[in-house]
Amino acid sequence: MADALVIRRPDDWHVHLRDGDMLKGVALFTARQFARAIVMPNLKPPITTVEQARAYRERIVAALPEDVAFEPLMTAYLTDAISPGEIETGFREGVFAACKLYPANATTNSAHGVTSVELIHDVLETMQRIDMPLLIHGEVTSPEIDVFDREAVFIDTVLTPLVAAFPELRIVLEHITTTEAVDFVRDQPKMAATITPHHLEINRNALFAGGLRPHMYCLPTAKREKHRLALRAAATSGDPHYFLGTDSAPHAVSAKESDCGCAGIFGAPYALESYAKVFEEEGALDQLEAFASERGPAFYGLPLNEGRVRLERAPVEVPRNLSLGGEVVRPFHAEATLQWRFAGPA
Numbered sequence: 001m002a003d004a005l006v007i008r009r010p011d012d013w014h015v016h017l018r019d020g021d022m023l024k025g026v027a028l029f030t031a032r033q034f035a036r037a038i039v040m041p042n043l044k045p046p047i048t049t050v051e052q053a054r055a056y057r058e059r060i061v062a063a064l065p066e067d068v069a070f071e072p073l074m075t076a077y078l079t080d081a082i083s084p085g086e087i088e089t090g091f092r093e094g095v096f097a098a099c100k101l102y103p104a105n106a107t108t109n110s111a112h113g114v115t116s117v118e119l120i121h122d123v124l125e126t127m128q129r130i131d132m133p134l135l136i137h138g139e140v141t142s143p144e145i146d147v148f149d150r151e152a153v154f155i156d157t158v159l160t161p162l163v164a165a166f167p168e169l170r171i172v173l174e175h176i177t178t179t180e181a182v183d184f185v186r187d188q189p190k191m192a193a194t195i196t197p198h199h200l201e202i203n204r205n206a207l208f209a210g211g212l213r214p215h216m217y218c219l220p221t222a223k224r225e226k227h228r229l230a231l232r233a234a235a236t237s238g239d240p241h242y243f244l245g246t247d248s249a250p251h252a253v254s255a256k257e258s259d260c261g262c263a264g265i266f267g268a269p270y271a272l273e274s275y276a277k278v279f280e281e282e283g284a285l286d287q288l289e290a291f292a293s294e295r296g297p298a299f300y301g302l303p304l305n306e307g308r309v310r311l312e313r314a315p316v317e318v319p320r321n322l323s324l325g326g327e328v329v330r331p332f333h334a335e336a337t338l339q340w341r342f343a344g345p346a
């Protein structure tokens, strides 16, 4: 049994770094483990222009100590009204790495999202032409659709026609949670999917374990056990369609423990420890490097990171809460002991 694991420095292909004091509190958790991250644009107001993305990128870099090497990869938040010209300019200038499609009201800060994919056909045509990735929150929002079916129904009713209409468009189905998503993505030459630590670790029972558990609530919500097992098989399989994206989404404890608690799990502080746990349990530690450090860059057409990081077999006690940005935030795995410790650069 190996006691240390050295892998190429990984990237996080889906993270919420927030803004203001919260950004200052959370940015280093991501930057200490990951060389680059695809930063979600769902701020208030959302990042919809090249200028906003440039300024946000500067705020992220300014939130980190100077000696930390970290590259935020910015995304544009698609709205019904966004112009193809703005997207193309941002991509060509190296500001936008990708566009994010939130169906309107699907999740936190998505009220300005797209109400119907038909309304952004010109944007998608442009993205296909310039080979710019589209990142999708894959859930329908109609209240009559059961919340646990929203990803599968999205795949049938929105994603399938979208892929048929834009066969050359590179698409990431973000934070997948179902066997339907695993199976759909596997067959698509131009697609990939990110998988979070929490969807590999919990099923929907975690939301109700002994009482209501707001810190296990995120979107898309965790599903039945068979789906979690399918995600674990996909992540550890060696198939290049699946790679790391934490969807780390910090909210103050007070905002989660509320009459209408926010969706989001704060996975950044122990992200690699969490993935290492899953890969070891699946007997697939040898696949962790490809999942965490190789397949994402391959999909995005970016170079592999040069550095290496080290994980050691040593107990890590995850605190109940972290105080950051003047807020108290609960990390994923709170009060658990993990068996792999992130030990920094190798």
Ligand code: NCD
Residues within 6 Å of the ligand: 016, 042, 107, 108, 109, 137, 217, 218, 219, 220, 247, 249, 250, 263, 264, 265
């Ligand atoms: C995210 C957030 O809080 O910004 N929440 C979540 O549950 N994942 C939004 C998102 O990615 O859906």
Ligand code: ZN
Residues within 6 Å of the ligand: 014, 015, 016, 040, 247, 249
């Ligand atoms: Zn997210």
